[in-house]
Amino acid sequence: MSQPTSSGHATPPGNHDGMLDDPMHEHQGSLRGYLTGFVLAAILTVIPFWLVMGHVIANKQVLILVILALAIVQIFVHIVYFLHLDTRSESGWNMMAFIFTAVLVIIVLGASIWVMYNENVNMMPMSPQYQQHPISHQPTGNQPPQ
């Protein structure tokens, strides 16, 4: 039980030191990496442009979802091939900060859209008394019906 833990103690400082010795040559990327990223990003850019400008998909909801899905895939392509984010860079703190940010960004975006959508829907003057005078909230529109 305690044997693996004690050996586990010994390894992290070793990794640390290797990283400290060589901060300048860490996750530099390679020509192949940049070109792979470029080709993938170009493909993932051309597809949504083609879908929109060529009117390929008639259903707008499906089209929007496809565009957003391609954008998310492309963002990950950029993160991996251009920003060289992996679990090893900066002892994992880069990845930790990224995951934290991603979670918060999803909450900010998702919750804002959700809350404001519901607010928008529920604040619409949908009850019959408002539907009779749709512009009754405007001061000038209030006068003529009375």
Add this chain to the structure above:
Amino acid sequence: MNTTAIDAAPPAPSDYYSLTEAPPRNGTLLGFWIYLMSDCFIFASLFACYAVLGTEYAGGPTGADVLDLPGLALNTALLLVSSVVFGFAMLEMARQRKGAMLGWLAVAGLLAAAFVSLEVHEFLTMIADGAGPGRSAFLSSFFTLVATHGLHVTLGILWLIVLMVQTLKFGLNTDNVRRLRCLSMFWHFLDLVWVGVFSYVYLVGVLR
């Protein structure tokens, strides 16, 4: 069995701690990464604004009326190529080839400058057509988001010029290498944000 293992353990806890705290050279890159993550929040909140306000046209032009897709395609290509070219510069930097690196950096900077000038031209055309930021909530959120990104790119170009002069004067010393790597992250990050802008603001914007 257990007790013997514990008896053997005492030296181990000291291995948890390194005597030096965060290494200063690595610390800059990690700190800059955290700055970029905080920049994500600025863009996330502007994206959220656009998501909420993007269909409030106030009787004015809609996305399909004012957004120029062929111009957008050119802009997107410019920024993507600029990002990859900056990567080539970083590869030359790793090989200590200063001249080649400065050449690639100049190309990346010129592509980004072309991007910014096309964007400014697009903005001026829209404003001249009566679709300025004051026209509707849609256009306010559009201009705020896209111009914030454009401002970032503009400042990135200034930073690039400063670092090119620094490298010409002082060579590829440790400080300049570190600064260039921060700028490299900034440059790629702006291209990443642009993926969100062209996908959501423009391509989805013309559909809504």
